[in-house]
Amino acid sequence: MVVDGVFKAYESGGRKVHALDRIDLTVRDKEFVALLGPSGCGKSTLLRIIGGLIAPSAGRVLVGGAEVKRPGPDRGMVFQSYTLFPWLTVRQNIEFGPKEKGISPSDRSDISSRYIEIVGLKGFEDSFPKALSGGMKQRVAIARALANDPSVLLLDEPFGALDTQTRSLMQELLLDVWEQSHKTILFVTHDVDEAIFMADRVVVMSARPGRIKKVIEVGLPRSRDYQVRTELAFLEYKRIAVDLIREETIKTMSLGAASGEA
Amino acid sequence: MEDPVQVRTSPERRRGLELIPRAPISTRLYMALGVASFAFILAVWSLLTYTGMLDPLFLPTPTKVAAAAFNLLAYHGYLNDVIVTVFRVFAGFFLAVLIGVPLGILVGTYKPIEAMVEPVMAFVRYMPASAFLPLFIIWIGINEPEKVAVIFFGSFFQLVLMVATSTSSVPQELVEVSYTLGTSPSRVLWRVLLPGAWPAIVDNLRIILGWAWTYVIVAELIGASSGMGFMIIESQRMLRTWNIIAGIVSIGILGLVADYGFKWSRSALFPWAD
Numbered sequence A: 001m002v003v004d005g006v007f008k009a010y011e012s013g014g015r016k017v018h019a020l021d022r023i024d025l026t027v028r029d030k031e032f033v034a035l036l037g038p039s040g041c042g043k044s045t046l047l048r049i050i051g052g053l054i055a056p057s058a059g060r061v062l063v064g065g066a067e068v069k070r071p072g073p074d075r076g077m078v079f080q081s082y083t084l085f086p087w088l089t090v091r092q093n094i095e096f097g098p099k100e101k102g103i104s105p106s107d108r109s110d111i112s113s114r115y116i117e118i119v120g121l122k123g124f125e126d127s128f129p130k131a132l133s134g135g136m137k138q139r140v141a142i143a144r145a146l147a148n149d150p151s152v153l154l155l156d157e158p159f160g161a162l163d164t165q166t167r168s169l170m171q172e173l174l175l176d177v178w179e180q181s182h183k184t185i186l187f188v189t190h191d192v193d194e195a196i197f198m199a200d201r202v203v204v205m206s207a208r209p210g211r212i213k214k215v216i217e218v219g220l221p222r223s224r225d226y227q228v229r230t231e232l233a234f235l236e237y238k239r240i241a242v243d244l245i246r247e248e249t250i251k252t253m254s255l256g257a258a259s260g261e262a
Numbered sequence B: 001m002e003d004p005v006q007v008r009t010s011p012e013r014r015r016g017l018e019l020i021p022r023a024p025i026s027t028r029l030y031m032a033l034g035v036a037s038f039a040f041i042l043a044v045w046s047l048l049t050y051t052g053m054l055d056p057l058f059l060p061t062p063t064k065v066a067a068a069a070f071n072l073l074a075y076h077g078y079l080n081d082v083i084v085t086v087f088r089v090f091a092g093f094f095l096a097v098l099i100g101v102p103l104g105i106l107v108g109t110y111k112p113i114e115a116m117v118e119p120v121m122a123f124v125r126y127m128p129a130s131a132f133l134p135l136f137i138i139w140i141g142i143n144e145p146e147k148v149a150v151i152f153f154g155s156f157f158q159l160v161l162m163v164a165t166s167t168s169s170v171p172q173e174l175v176e177v178s179y180t181l182g183t184s185p186s187r188v189l190w191r192v193l194l195p196g197a198w199p200a201i202v203d204n205l206r207i208i209l210g211w212a213w214t215y216v217i218v219a220e221l222i223g224a225s226s227g228m229g230f231m232i233i234e235s236q237r238m239l240r241t242w243n244i245i246a247g248i249v250s251i252g253i254l255g256l257v258a259d260y261g262f263k264w265s266r267s268a269l270f271p272w273a274d
Ligand SMILES: Nc1ncnc2c1ncn2[C@@H]1O[C@H](COP(=O)(O)OP(=O)(O)O)[C@@H](O)[C@H]1O
Pocket: A010, A011, A012, A017, A018, A019, A037, A038, A039, A040, A041, A042, A043, A044, A045, A046, A208
């Protein structure tokens, strides 16, 4: 996946918001990349451009060699807000993509059973989303994206609304899923710990307009479990990333104050 | 040492009449309170009438009204009036739904259609259907189509706007997620917008049916020879207050039944909705 000179400015109410400034990024096949940056730096914007939900003002994105023009099933997305279809059961939500592809009911049911097993939701196949906890909803959302067998999985702060305990379990679960399925993953977060724990590379972004400030290669061995977080090497990576993010967050805040925002 | 913190919302303290915003209550208490408020109205009514505080011609006693209702049903063919009125309501409502729901869905889905249709609807809905009644009588005459036209006119425009809002209120994130799962723009209406909007649309129908009931009575008060509204206006001419009240109460009962029918079918059809 290649992001090539992507630039984005929003026009809202006559005011121009310069969200992204010439982003160049290459994500290798089956790589796990975290996009880390202070809130408002354009992480979601970049992810939505890659997903094809919005168009860049300049530049382009290539996935599997083809230029992204619109959203498509080759790029699965998971959002921070809960986006399960409330009128569908867990199983039907997961089968949504395969159904759009015209896969036969019996094959669909094999696919959904497999992913229900992987994300540990056996027994909840026929529940509606309103009966699920936040963590369970996000597990279904991940399963739903994977059931479509995309080449890239794009996640926008998927665990941002979860409590700390659930969150760290979900991170391990996603790593498990990634190791089993070996998809290319681009994971947006503003949580330094989360980024280093999960990613092969952490792409640190600058305050608005978003630029790539630094790329940290995380050399921690796989498979990682929660104990990695207390190792010296982890803490060293964390120190580097925290320094970078702090610098940018301070910039964001003073920028906000200058332009009259909160 | 500090005092232990008292949690006021703990279940054992929720007895009695402590009012906690939005706190749920038991079904039994819910029903009991509902019955109690009806009983209260009946008690006030009884107090005002049986004691002779009010002239019976002004407000008759509950027994007098009950007797009048029986009398109407048994000897004056009131059931026929009820059937005629119900038929008119359903004819007008059905027509409004048949055209209004699809149109509202299109308005809520496609911006060009919204641009074409919505301003006209918003304009017309402020013209009261009851004021159009004299015009309809001139255009159509005093007959069934005229009654149905009043009901249609009174509910259609409102319905289109409400259904449009219900459709456009389906979260955009669900639309986006469906695109990332391979749904094409031409299928998103069927796969996302419609399933997401149905419960709200059923709520719209419930509210609009209430409006249709109001308009049928208005239509029957002027230039009708049958129906519940006609009975009411006839009774006024003869100063039969008890019949008027029996008529009004029977309209209320039918409305209540329809309302509960909609509520029940909503939860039966859409168990996933809140
Ligand atoms: N649709 C939009 N219209 C106008 N400005 C927007 C829009 N979406 C995002 N922005 C602005 O672009 C900047 C980047 O937003 P976003 O990509 O959501 O950041 P992040 O996900 O890193 O928090 C923010 O300043 C935000 O206010």
